[in-house]
Amino acid sequence: MGTELHFISANFGKYDTSSIGSYMSIGGFEALRKAVTMDGEDIAKIVAAAKIKGRGGAGYDMGRKWTQARAVKGEHKVVICNADEGEPCTFKDRELIKQDPFNLIEALIIAGWVVGATDAYIYMRAEYACLRQLLLNAIRQAKSYGFLGKNILGKGFDFDIHLYSGAGAYVCGEGTALIRSIEGKAGRPRMKPPFIKVSGLFARPTCVNNVESLSIVPHLLLDQEGVYMHAGTPDSIGTKMVSVAGNVRNPGVFEIPFGTTVRDIVYNLAGGVPEDRQIRLIQFGGASGYIADASILDVPYTYDDLEKAGVNVGTGALLVIDERTSVLDFLTITQDFFSDESCGQCTPCREGNRHMRMLIEKLRRGEADTSDIEKMKKITRIMPMSSLCGLGEGAQHAMIAAMRVFPEVFDVGGAANE
Amino acid sequence: MLTEPKEQEALSDELRAKIDLVLESHDNDFTQIVGILLDTQDLFERHYVPQAAAYYIASKLPVPASRIFDCLTFYAELSDKARAKYPIEICSSIACHVNNNEELKETLEKLLGIHVGEVTYDGRFMLLKTTCFGACDRAPAVRINGKVYGNLDSEEKVRDLLESLN
Numbered sequence: 289m290g291t292e293l294h295f296i297s298a299n300f301g302k303y304d305t306s307s308i309g310s311y312m313s314i315g316g317f318e319a320l321r322k323a324v325t326m327d328g329e330d331i332a333k334i335v336a337a338a339k340i341k342g343r344g345g346a347g348y349d350m351g352r353k354w355t356q357a358r359a360v361k362g363e364h365k366v367v368i369c370n371a372d373e374g375e376p377c378t379f380k381d382r383e384l385i386k387q388d389p390f391n392l393i394e395a396l397i398i399a400g401w402v403v404g405a406t407d408a409y410i411y412m413r414a415e416y417a418c419l420r421q422l423l424l425n426a427i428r429q430a431k432s433y434g435f436l437g438k439n440i441l442g443k444g445f446d447f448d449i450h451l452y453s454g455a456g457a458y459v460c461g462e463g464t465a466l467i468r469s470i471e472g473k474a475g476r477p478r479m480k481p482p483f484i485k486v487s488g489l490f491a492r493p494t495c496v497n498n499v500e501s502l503s504i505v506p507h508l509l510l511d512q513e514g515v516y517m518h519a520g521t522p523d524s525i526g527t528k529m530v531s532v533a534g535n536v537r538n539p540g541v542f543e544i545p546f547g548t549t550v551r552d553i554v555y556n557l558a559g560g561v562p563e564d565r566q567i568r569l570i571q572f573g574g575a576s577g578y579i580a581d582a583s584i585l586d587v588p589y590t591y592d593d594l595e596k597a598g599v600n601v602g603t604g605a606l607l608v609i610d611e612r613t614s615v616l617d618f619l620t621i622t623q624d625f626f627s628d629e630s631c632g633q634c635t636p637c638r639e640g641n642r643h644m645r646m647l648i649e650k651l652r653r654g655e656a657d658t659s660d661i662e663k664m665k666k667i668t669r670i671m672p673m674s675s676l677c678g679l680g681e682g683a684q685h686a687m688i689a690a691m692r693v694f695p696e697v698f699d700v701g702g703a704a705n706e
Numbered sequence: 707m708l709t710e711p712k713e714q715e716a717l718s719d720e721l722r723a724k725i726d727l728v729l730e731s732h733d734n735d736f737t738q739i740v741g742i743l744l745d746t747q748d749l750f751e752r753h754y755v756p757q758a759a760a761y762y763i764a765s766k767l768p769v770p771a772s773r774i775f776d777c778l779t780f781y782a783e784l785s786d787k788a789r790a791k792y793p794i795e796i797c798s799s800i801a802c803h804v805n806n807n808e809e810l811k812e813t814l815e816k817l818l819g820i821h822v823g824e825v826t827y828d829g830r831f832m833l834l835k836t837t838c839f840g841a842c843d844r845a846p847a848v849r850i851n852g853k854v855y856g857n858l859d860s861e862e863k864v865r866d867l868l869e870s871l872n
């Protein structure tokens with residue numbers, strides 16, 4: 289094993305990304321033509337049968353999400369494409385947009401058809417500003433070919449796509465914050481309910497999907513031979529885009545069938561650790577992901593197996609850290625990230641992050657005692673329970689995992705910790 | 707908010723016209739405020755949105771000035787304070803950290819003679835820290851006016867980069 293399977297990324301390098309004609313010459317918009325002859329519910333069922341889970345990190349069942357979005361009553365439904373991948377070490381959506389922008393546009397139109405929406409909004413992080421023109425051009429060309437606008441493909445289906453830019457706020461990956469940002473406000477998350485699916489963008493019923501989740505759909509609809517359904521494992525069907533970085537020789541984005549071992553990903557695809565150093569830890573799914581030590585290498589990369597091993601697929605990021613970086617050093621940087629990015633609205637997140645940072649520092653200096661460790665544990669319990677949004681809920685995942693995987697680091701009864 | 711006296715000066719007609727163009731390119735749509743402010747700050751040599759520009763935009767859109775300042779201070783990519791012609795944002799997140807971004811920072815500080823948070827005397831360079839901008843496969847990386855420069859793992863490469871900006 290250790291080979292890629294190009295299904296979602298099948299179009300990479302196959303066409304001129306600035307030309308709709310080029311895209312159509314490799315079968316572009318065939319999936320949309322097929323979709324508009326189908327009932328939306330049947331498409332949602334195909335997605336559900338493929339067990340596609342939200343690939344932005346939350347992992348919510350996408351087929352179910354679409355079925356629910358269809359069922360919501362209300363005018364002017366909207367679809368949002370979340371292209372705000374802000375989790376450190378996550379850059380797979382960047383490649384999907386860069387190398388196959390038209391597929392994303394096609395996918396969004398199909399999503400609009402399925403849920404009965406009138407508009408789609410792509411919210412792309414400012415960091416990918418260089419991809420803006422590419423997407424705007426794709427939208428423009430799709431419009432001039434009649435794939436967007438009024439009465440698409442003669443089906444009486446009106447649909448448009450709008451592109452919005454973020455401006456460097458990690459918290460805007462969170463649904464309600466993202467929506468506020470598109471509404472032209474500062475992207476601070478709000479309390480739920482009302483839930484987005486009922487009252488989201490401009491108080492309209494809203495369905496949010498990640499770039500990768502959407503990108504699968506056109507390929508899946510045209511997959512006569514069942515390549516996708518036969519790839520992977522019965523529980524984790526198909527393939528996944530993973531981004532690997534950190535201390536590896538060949539960092540990058542790879543598409544793997546589920547079930548590939550972590551070792552294959554790290555050593556065969558990403559080239560292994562430079563100078564054959566030992567692995568200290570691997571973090572899965574970005575800064576809000578859990579961590580494991582090298583014992584994870586032989587675990588197959590599936591939703592179930594990773595979960596049993598104490599980590600999550602999350603965004604699909606794998607951050608490899610070699611022996612030169614200590615666990616506490618890693619935790620410090622991770623904590624700094626969340627302290628920086630917390631919007632400061634709710635006390636558990638704002639103060640929890642601050643205090644955790646001070647306690648880590650104390651531990652690093654060798655001055656922490658058992659009561660400090662107790663405080664740290666308390667913070668890891670309180671923050672997920674009481675924070676307003678996912679940022680505060682996920683901020684201590686790395687810490688929680690570190691306490692489990694590397695108990696010796698927190699053993700203040702013993703000698704120095706580093 | 708403290709104001710530099712010169713910031714209260716009115717905008718030149720030329721700048722007004724340029725901001726008008728930015729607004730137009732966003733269909734004068736106030737929900738595009740983030741995109742409008744991003745484009746506006748690129749009109750200024752030191753990559754920020756001066757107060758006069760913020761008030762001007764507020765006068766053109768159905769939003770109060772407070773909303774504009776809220777956005778300017780909320781989003782990391784936007785600034786209400788003068789930066790530099792080339793604000794150099796050093797990624798401080800984890801993939802860059804384990805690829806020696808500390809050394810990169812020190813090299814930049816040495817070559818420019820300033821610390822993080824400072825601007826060179828001529829207003830050309832500023833050093834800033836930022837969180838991950840999705841170039842982790844090219845760590846350690848910096849971003850300058852939206853463009854990413856990666857794999858900066860030697861003093862020579864950093865020197866070349868700075869020279870290319872001249």
Ligand code: FES
Pocket residue numbers: 376377797798799800801802803837838839840841842845847
């Ligand atoms: S960690 Fe530096 S760009 Fe992602």
